[in-house]
Structures are given as C-alpha cells and as structure tokens.
Amino acid sequence: MSENKVAVKSGRKLAVENDLWEIRDNGMPVTYVDMLTELRHHNNVIYLSLGQSIIDGKNEPIVNITARHRIDLGTAKNLHRILGEVIADIIKPGDKSQAN
Template sequence: MVDEVKAVLGTGKTIKIGNVDWIIVDDGVLPVVPSAFVEARHYDGLVYLSLAQTVIDEGNPPEVRVCTRMRMGLSFAQMMHAQLGRLISDALKPVDQSKAN
C-alpha cells in the first residue's frame, strides 16, 4: 500500500480548489457499493450521512455493514447534491443512437 501512495504522489495529480493546486493523495481506500442509509440527519450546520452494504449469506442472518460515515458542512453537502444531480441526470439521458458506430 505504501508503494501505491508513493506512486500517486509521484504522478503529480492535483485538483484546483480556488486558486490553489492541492496534491491528490490516495491512501488505497477500497471502493464499496452502498445499498442502505443507516444515518441521515443534520445538526448545527453539519450533515451526518452513514452508508452501508447489505449482505445476504445463506445460513446467516442478513447484515447491514457500515462502509462509510461522512460528516460535512452544509456548503459541501450542497456541492455534493449538485454533483450527484448532474451525474444522475447524465446517466438517465437516452443514448443518442445517431452517434452509434
């Protein structure tokens, strides 16, 4: 994992926030596919959002495994809302068949 982090730092990948270029550091967090909300609330200007994966394994009781617990300010929650809205809108657009190969 340490080699992976060094490789990412070595690529010089950055993201611009305002007028500053920030170095992107990937600590090797595994991707997950959440399928349930286990916490969704707001309090004192923060949004609390916890996501989980549902697991059904024959012979065992079904589980809901927490995969992430996010805490974010309302301004970031609004940015996330807008970004998700754009992604979902794009994904739901019909495919333009005239541009197919």
C-alpha cells in the same frame, strides 16, 4: 523498535479557487454501497453513513457499515449538484440517431 512505514500516493492536484491542493491517497479500500444507514444534520454539518447489504442464504440479512461521513454544508451542496448531474446523465435516453 520497528519503524512505521506510510505509503502515500500523490502527484494529482485539485483546484480550489486560486490554489492547487495535492491529493494524497494512502490506499483507502473501495467498497460497494447500497444502503443509507444515517442521514441527518446538526449545526450545518450533514451526517451521512453508508452500508453494504449482505444476504447469505437463510441467515438474517446484515448491513455492514462501510463509511461514516461528516460533511460541510458547502461540500454537501456541491455533492448534491454533481450527483444530480451524474444521475441525470445516467438516466437520460440514449441518442438513437446513430443506432444501426
């Protein structure tokens, strides 16, 4: 009988209120996302599915689902706030006072 091997990376912590939670990463692959395929809510849970567009020559375009998330409302609110801050930072005009 073969033994199942699990590789878990750890050592990082996430502060949640007064507790430190260990972060485990078992090697989830990184995927590029450029399509929203599902966004709805039910019983205070956000349903979010993401996809990657594939355009290959004259073939029909494809959207490959890369992730399906069910997000707690509190987490969705935090994600909304943080994404807003990151997007605002990306689109704000650069500081030209220090340009050549």
